[in-house]
Amino acid sequence: MNRITDRLKKPILVIIFLFSQVISSAAQLSPGQYLEEAPLGTWNIFGLDTAASLAAGFSQIVSSRSNSIALTNPAFLALSPQSNLSLNLSFNQAQLFKYWLVNTGVLSSTGNLYCRLWQINYLGLSLRWRQWAFTLVYARNENYDRPDIDYQSLSDGVMDNTISLRQTGSQTLFGLAVSRKLNSRLSAGLSLVKIKGSVERKLEETWPLDEIQMLDDRSQKISGFYTVFGLFCRITDRLSLGLSFIPPYHKKAKSQSLLAYISPQGDTGIEIYGEEVDRIKTPVVFGLGSRFLLRSNLEIHVEAVYFNWKRYSYTYFAEEMARPFRQILRISSGLEYRSRFRLFGKEFISPYYLGVLIDPQPMTDISSTYYYLTFGSGLSSDSFSLTFGTAIGFERGSGQKLKNQKVSITLDFYPDLKRIIRGERNDKS
Amino acid sequence: MISRKRKKIFIFSSFWTAFLLLLFAQPGADNFPDTHEIISFSRKIDLKNLFESYPLDPLMADGDRIYFIVERKYLDPIHQSGYDFRLETDKLSLEIDKTPKGSLNLQGGLNGAYHSYSELTSALRNIAAGYSPIARLYIPGKSLENRNIYGLKISDNPSIRENEPRVALLGCHHAREWISVEVPLLIAEYLVKNYNQDTRIKNIVDSAEIWIIPSVNPDGLDYSVFTYRLWRKNRRLNLDGTYGVDLNRNYSYQWGYDNLGSSPEPASEVFRGTGPFSEPETEAIRNLFINNRFSAAISYHSYSQSILFPWGYADLPAEKEALLSDLASTMAELIFRVNGREYEVGRASSSLYLTNGDFTDWVYGFFEIPAFTIELPPLDLIHGGFFNSEQDIQQIFRENLPAALYLIEWVMSTFEGGQKGKTPWGKLRLAKGPRTVVKDSRAFSKGKERK
Numbered sequence: 001m002n003r004i005t006d007r008l009k010k011p012i013l014v015i016i017f018l019f020s021q022v023i024s025s026a027a028q029l030s031p032g033q034y035l036e037e038a039p040l041g042t043w044n045i046f047g048l049d050t051a052a053s054l055a056a057g058f059s060q061i062v063s064s065r066s067n068s069i070a071l072t073n074p075a076f077l078a079l080s081p082q083s084n085l086s087l088n089l090s091f092n093q094a095q096l097f098k099y100w101l102v103n104t105g106v107l108s109s110t111g112n113l114y115c116r117l118w119q120i121n122y123l124g125l126s127l128r129w130r131q132w133a134f135t136l137v138y139a140r141n142e143n144y145d146r147p148d149i150d151y152q153s154l155s156d157g158v159m160d161n162t163i164s165l166r167q168t169g170s171q172t173l174f175g176l177a178v179s180r181k182l183n184s185r186l187s188a189g190l191s192l193v194k195i196k197g198s199v200e201r202k203l204e205e206t207w208p209l210d211e212i213q214m215l216d217d218r219s220q221k222i223s224g225f226y227t228v229f230g231l232f233c234r235i236t237d238r239l240s241l242g243l244s245f246i247p248p249y250h251k252k253a254k255s256q257s258l259l260a261y262i263s264p265q266g267d268t269g270i271e272i273y274g275e276e277v278d279r280i281k282t283p284v285v286f287g288l289g290s291r292f293l294l295r296s297n298l299e300i301h302v303e304a305v306y307f308n309w310k311r312y313s314y315t316y317f318a319e320e321m322a323r324p325f326r327q328i329l330r331i332s333s334g335l336e337y338r339s340r341f342r343l344f345g346k347e348f349i350s351p352y353y354l355g356v357l358i359d360p361q362p363m364t365d366i367s368s369t370y371y372y373l374t375f376g377s378g379l380s381s382d383s384f385s386l387t388f389g390t391a392i393g394f395e396r397g398s399g400q401k402l403k404n405q406k407v408s409i410t411l412d413f414y415p416d417l418k419r420i421i422r423g424e425r426n427d428k429s
Numbered sequence: 430m431i432s433r434k435r436k437k438i439f440i441f442s443s444f445w446t447a448f449l450l451l452l453f454a455q456p457g458a459d460n461f462p463d464t465h466e467i468i469s470f471s472r473k474i475d476l477k478n479l480f481e482s483y484p485l486d487p488l489m490a491d492g493d494r495i496y497f498i499v500e501r502k503y504l505d506p507i508h509q510s511g512y513d514f515r516l517e518t519d520k521l522s523l524e525i526d527k528t529p530k531g532s533l534n535l536q537g538g539l540n541g542a543y544h545s546y547s548e549l550t551s552a553l554r555n556i557a558a559g560y561s562p563i564a565r566l567y568i569p570g571k572s573l574e575n576r577n578i579y580g581l582k583i584s585d586n587p588s589i590r591e592n593e594p595r596v597a598l599l600g601c602h603h604a605r606e607w608i609s610v611e612v613p614l615l616i617a618e619y620l621v622k623n624y625n626q627d628t629r630i631k632n633i634v635d636s637a638e639i640w641i642i643p644s645v646n647p648d649g650l651d652y653s654v655f656t657y658r659l660w661r662k663n664r665r666l667n668l669d670g671t672y673g674v675d676l677n678r679n680y681s682y683q684w685g686y687d688n689l690g691s692s693p694e695p696a697s698e699v700f701r702g703t704g705p706f707s708e709p710e711t712e713a714i715r716n717l718f719i720n721n722r723f724s725a726a727i728s729y730h731s732y733s734q735s736i737l738f739p740w741g742y743a744d745l746p747a748e749k750e751a752l753l754s755d756l757a758s759t760m761a762e763l764i765f766r767v768n769g770r771e772y773e774v775g776r777a778s779s780s781l782y783l784t785n786g787d788f789t790d791w792v793y794g795f796f797e798i799p800a801f802t803i804e805l806p807p808l809d810l811i812h813g814g815f816f817n818s819e820q821d822i823q824q825i826f827r828e829n830l831p832a833a834l835y836l837i838e839w840v841m842s843t844f845e846g847g848q849k850g851k852t853p854w855g856k857l858r859l860a861k862g863p864r865t866v867v868k869d870s871r872a873f874s875k876g877k878e879r880k
Contacts (some may be wrong), residue, residue, distance in 0.1 A: 036655075101657040105664070105672030205659075210810060216658060218539070257539050259658060266811030270818045272541035316655065317538035319547055 032398055033361055033368055034099035035323070037199070037280065037314055039142040039171075040115055041094045041393075041404045042370060043362050044330050046285060046305050047071035048122050048139040048173075050088045051410035055376025055389030056334030057355020059301045061242035061289030062232070063336065065351075065378075065385055066412045067126035070135040070177035072287065073230035073244045074189025077133040078181040080126055084414050088122035091407040092143065097400040099146050100165060101203075107163065112400055113147040122410075126177075133189075135177040144169030144199045162206045169199030171222060179230070189230040195251055197222035215260040218317075220278070224251035237293070244287035248311065251280040255317050276318040283308040297338040301355075305330045309362035325362035332357040334374065349380040353389060361397075368397035370404060378410075385412040466501050467589055468514040483507055542819040543607045544614065545654045546576055546647040552614060553579050553643070560621035563587060563634055569642075569720075570713020573664055576647040578713040583620050584638040594724040594844035595638040596837045599714070602677040602728060602788060604649025604660045605815045608805050608825055609729035615826040616833050617641040633834065636841050640721070645710055646676050659815060663710055665702070667695035674702040677728075678784065680715075680791035681705035683742035690742050690778075690785035701786050714788070718796065724840040725799045727833065728788045732814055733781065733804040734772045736761050736832075739793040741777035741802075742785035747793060750776065756799055756839065760832035767828035770806060777802060799836070803829065 039045055049058055052065035060072040066086035069076045095112040098104055102113065119140060126135040149165040174196070179189030203216040226249040232242045257274035289303035309325035334355030341348055357372035376389030386409070393404035470479070472495055479485065483506070485497040499507070507514060538545070544552060557566035565587035567580040584593065598616060600609035620639060623630040633639070644650050648664040662673025678684075678691035678701035685691060691701035706712050738753035740746075747753060757774040764772050777784060781804070784790070792800035805825055807813040817825065 104656065105652070105660065106657045108670070203657075207810075212810060212814075214658065214816075259539065259541075261813060261816040263811045263813070266809070266813070268807075268811060268813050270813055270816045272539075272543075272819060274539045274541060276538055319538060319545060319655075 031104060032098040032366060032400075033363060033402075034096050034146070036100075036316055036321070037144070040117070040145055041092060041143075041406070042359055043309070044305070044307050044328055044359055045142055046287065046307075046330070048088070048141045049090075049389075049391075049406065049408060050086065050122055051376055051378065051387035051389035051408040052336075052351070052353065053389070054391050054406060054408045055353030055355065055374050055387070056301060056336050057303075057332040057374050058330075058357045058372070058391070059289070059303055059332065059334045059355065061230075061244050061287050061303050061305075062240055062291040063289075063299070063301050063334075065380075065387055066122075066410055067124040067135050067137065067177075068122055068139065070124065070126070070137050070175055070189075070191050071139060071141070071173065071193065071228060073232060073242050073289070074135065074177035074179045074191045074228060075187045075230035075232040076179070076242065077126055077135055077177060077189060078128075078131065078179040078187035079232065080128065080133055082128040082415060084124070084126040084412055086122065086124040086126075086410060086412045087120070088408055088410045090117075090119060090121045090409075091405075092117045093403075093405045095395075095400075095402040095404065096147060097398070097402065100167065100201075102147075102149060102165070107149060107151055107165075112402060115145050115147045117143055117145060119143075131181040133177075133179045135175070135179075135191075137173065137175040137177065137191075139173045139175070140170050141173055142171035142197065144171075144197075159208050162204075162208070164202075164204045166202045167200065169197065169220075171195060171197035175228075177228075185234045187232045189228075189232075191228040191230075193226050193228065195222065195224035195226065197251075211264055213260075213262045215258065215262070218255070218257045220253040220255045222251055222253045222280070224249060224280075224282075226282070239293075240291045242287075242289040242291075244285070244289075244305075246285040248284045248308075249282055251282060253278040253280060257317060274317055276315075278315040278318065279313075280315075281311065281313040283311040297340075299336050300333065301336070302333045303331070305332075307362065312362070324364045326364050328360050328362050330357065330359050332372075346381060350377065351380065351387070352377050355391075357391070357393075359393070366398050368395055370395045370402075372404075376408075383413060383415060385414065386410070387412070466499060466504060466516060468497055468499055468504070468507075468516055470495050470497070470512065470514050474512060479507075479512060482510065540607065540654045542611075542822055543654075544610050544643070546644065546651045549610060549614065549644055549647075549650075550577065550579070553581050553617075556581060556617060556621055560624070561587075563624055564617070564621050569717040570709055572646070572648045572710050572713075573708065574648040576651070578645060578647060578710060579642065580717055581617050581641040581643075582638060583617060583634055583641065585635040587638075590721065591638065593636060593638050594837075594840045595640060595721055596840055597640045597642060597718070597723050597726040598729070598833060599642045599645055599726065599788065600729045601644040601646050601650055603675075603730060604646050604653040604662070605658060606729075606731040606805075607650075607653070607815070608731050608817045608822065610643045610650065611822045612729050612805060612826050612829050613641045614643045615822070616830060617643075619826075619830060629834070633837055633841070637837055637844075638721075639837060640717070640723070642714070642717070645714060648710075649673070649676075661698055662700065663708055665708060667700070669695050671696040671700075673700065674708050675699045676708060676710050677730075677788055678702070678786040679706065679708050679711045680786050680788055682786070682791040682794035683740075684786035686742045686785035687783070690783035690787075699784075705786065718792065723792070723796065723798060724844060725836055726789075726792045727801050727803055727836065729803050729805060729829075731805040731817070732807050732809070734770060734806050734808050735780055735804045736772050736774050737777035737780055737789065737802040737804065738775075739777065739790050739800065741781075741783065741787050741790050743783070744776070744778040746776065749799075753793075753799055753801075756836065757801060760801070760803075760835060763831040763835055764828045767831065768824055770828055772803070799840075801836075803832070805829070 047060050048068050050066045050068040053060050067084050093116045097112050121140040124137040146167040151163040153161040173193050175191050175193040177191035181187045199220045201218040205214040229245040234240045255276045255278050259272040261270040287305040291301045293299045307328040310327050312325050314321045337352045339350050353376040355374040359370040361368040370393040372391045372393040374391040378387030389408045391406045395402035483503050557564050564583050568577045569580045570578050598613040600613045624634050646663050653660040662675050665674045678699050684705035692699045736757040761772040761774045789800040789802045
């Protein structure tokens with residue numbers, strides 16, 4: 001997987017000190033979206049988007065084909081089939097303009113840069129027992145990669161300066177969710193989620209003529225724990241509501257650094273080591289979703305997720321970083337249409353999804369919002385489901401017109417899906 | 430019964446009020462300015478009578494007014510005696526850092542023993558809080574990204590402008606020159622810590638005002654610490670999308686004299702800005718110097734181990750070059766005696782390279798006072814360039830301390846009372862040579878240069 005990722009993240013050699021395009025006058029001094037700790041694509045990460053969720057406008061509170069909903073509304077799982085094994089493969093391509101020392105004064109690009117990533121980012125197992133559902137999840141939900149940079153400066157045909165930048169990192173979640181059907185209309189759930197992550201940042205600059213090398217290596221090991229509370233209520237046969245609540249929590253980061261200057265000619269080796277424990281205060285997230293059954297095979301979801309980024313704080317190597325963020329309300333809506341057909345004597349369902357998402361970013365120095373269009377489809381039988389979902393996001397506000405594309409392919413196994421299909425048949429008759 | 434209850438409430442609330450007052454009261458017992466005010470009178474009043482009646486401490490004369498320091502308790506009696514005065518305490522003070530004192534010492538992290546902006550803030554506040562009778566923290570201005578540019582004033586009465594010689598020690602015009610933050614900061618710490626133990630230091634602090642401005646470029650410093658170690662300029666987003674103005678090419682004296690000593694190209698490391706004092710950081714230094722008549726200044730930089738004096742804009746001798754050279758040579762000798770490290774002495778333009786619009790030329794050119802650029806170690810790139818090991822900080826400070834003290838004492842010995850027009854070497858006369866006289870920085874537009 002790493003090989004594929006490495007091949008896709010081709011080194012970029014487009015570094016000059018002059019811009020070839022007019023820079024937006026917005027955000028005079030803003031570092032923009034991609035601050036040190038910013039996840040790739042968006043700040044507003046809410047659980048993990050498997051294919052159906054992604055395709056239906058990032059729906060994660062009132063509808064799911066897989067048990068990844070344990071990370072956003074575990075209550076929904078009490079209504080799931082008896083058991084479900086879910087696996088997700090994702091592709092994410094995000095555009096960046098300003099990050100680290102790229103387009104912030106040192107290295108300049110002629111346009112937006114890309115970061116691409118393929119990964120198996122979800123594995124979940126859900127088991128039903130009477131009114132209870134128990135779910136185990138593994139999810140890689142945040143990524144901190146940045147496009148690699150390899151800069152070389154030639155003077156009279158001789159290389160006199162090189163700069164190499166590498167940043168990789170991700171956050172992995174290990175969750176245990178318990179949910180219970182309280183009565184025929186109401187279920188509740190709780191997820192306990194352990195966070196583990198890391199960020200590696202390496203800058204190497206050399207001056208080959210003088211045999212001088214400068215290194216700036218930084219690494220962070222992130223850990224933490226949070227809980228997710230969920231409620232799901234079937235108000236009527238057509239209308240369902242879901243509630244999700246993630247209280248604020250702290251992540252801890254063990255940060256280490258080495259800044260070095262090496263010059264064999266002068267017998268110079270200067271090293272500055274740093275080691276600190278940092279804290280990332282992640283604010284409360286509150287989600288509300290509704291699902292309305294327009295017809296037996298057509299439903300619409302509307303969800304709103306509130307992120308109180310105003311209360312976010314971040315220390316980096318023991319220094320409080322300025323993060324003037326605002327509160328965010330992310331709004332999404334999706335349609336799901338199911339068609340049935342028979343193939344090789346078996347009955348299949350083919351869902352079709354369409355959705356939209358308005359995803360404002362929390363920075364206050366620039367006003368930046370991603371607008372997503374999502375769609376997808378799949379194939380389900382009584383024992384499995386294969387779903388494909390994609391989201392195309394267009395950013396407005398930063399002046400860079402950043403784009404973000406996501407693709408998810410999810411494979412679910414439902415040993416008990418027959419019951420649902422039978423239920424739907426009865427509904428139709 | 431009711432009255433006993435009221436009494437209890439009264440006693441309890443009195444006790445509580447007293448407790449709160451004690452808790453929040455300023456530790457003013459040894460804090461001179463809390464009990465004194467600065468007042469001014471018209472020159473026309475009968476001063477003799479006034480002096481005989483009240484204990485007034487003369488501060489200065491400016492225009493048609495005379496300024497005094499007086500204990501606050503005499504204000505009413507003076508007023509009742511029919512003397513008309515103006516309260517000037519606030520007018521004569523720069524903005525004071527009012528942030529709660531005693532914040533944590535944050536040193537460590539990516540930059541090791543060096544100071545980032547917040548670490549520096551913490552260190553300066555700790556000095557000002559810990560040595561309030563002799564140190565006060567001012568904010569002459571703010572950076573482009575709204576960070577404070579601090580000026581720590583060390584003197585026996587730091588809250589008032591006394592008739593004493595003033596010396597300014599500045600650091601970090603250039604972000605990557607981390608050692609230039611440490612040397613003036615450590616000098617400040619040395620002065621306050623040794624005030625009660627060393628008679629020489631006590632005499633200096635009592636007789637002079639030492640202004641420490643450890644970071645002229647706080648935005649650049651933080652970018653250098655957190656993003657890219659070798660960043661030099663400030664963080665101005667230029668019109669062509671490049672970043673930064675070289676603050677040490679943005680002063681008005683001979684600003685843009687040629688394109689060798691500075692550059693009109695925004696991408697250049699020595700971009701001089703769109704006009705003299707186009708940057709808030711240099712504007713803050715200008716305000717500080719205009720509001721306080723300084724007698725000498727040192728601007729710390731790195732690297733190359735040299736003590737440079739004007740002129741930097743052209744290879745021309747300054748009018749007082751002999752004296753400047755003598756002072757620099759003595760400082761270099763004092764430095765050498767500490768660690769055996771040699772600092773070259775010379776005219777900036779010929780010893781290092783041409784620099785126009787720099788701090789030292791401006792200070793010498795406009796204020797006619799001795800001004801030096803001290804380029805701290807190492808000697809060259811192969812020995813570290815802009816890097817110094819953490820262990821070197823103390824050594825470099827130690828070797829530079831005698832030189833700084835020497836310059837302060839020299840200024841004290843030549844001080845003639847700080848009247849208008851008085852400079853350490855006598856009557857004010859504008860230095861010779863071509864010059865750009867700037868009344869308003871906005872009068873200059875991009876590319877308007879003097880050749």
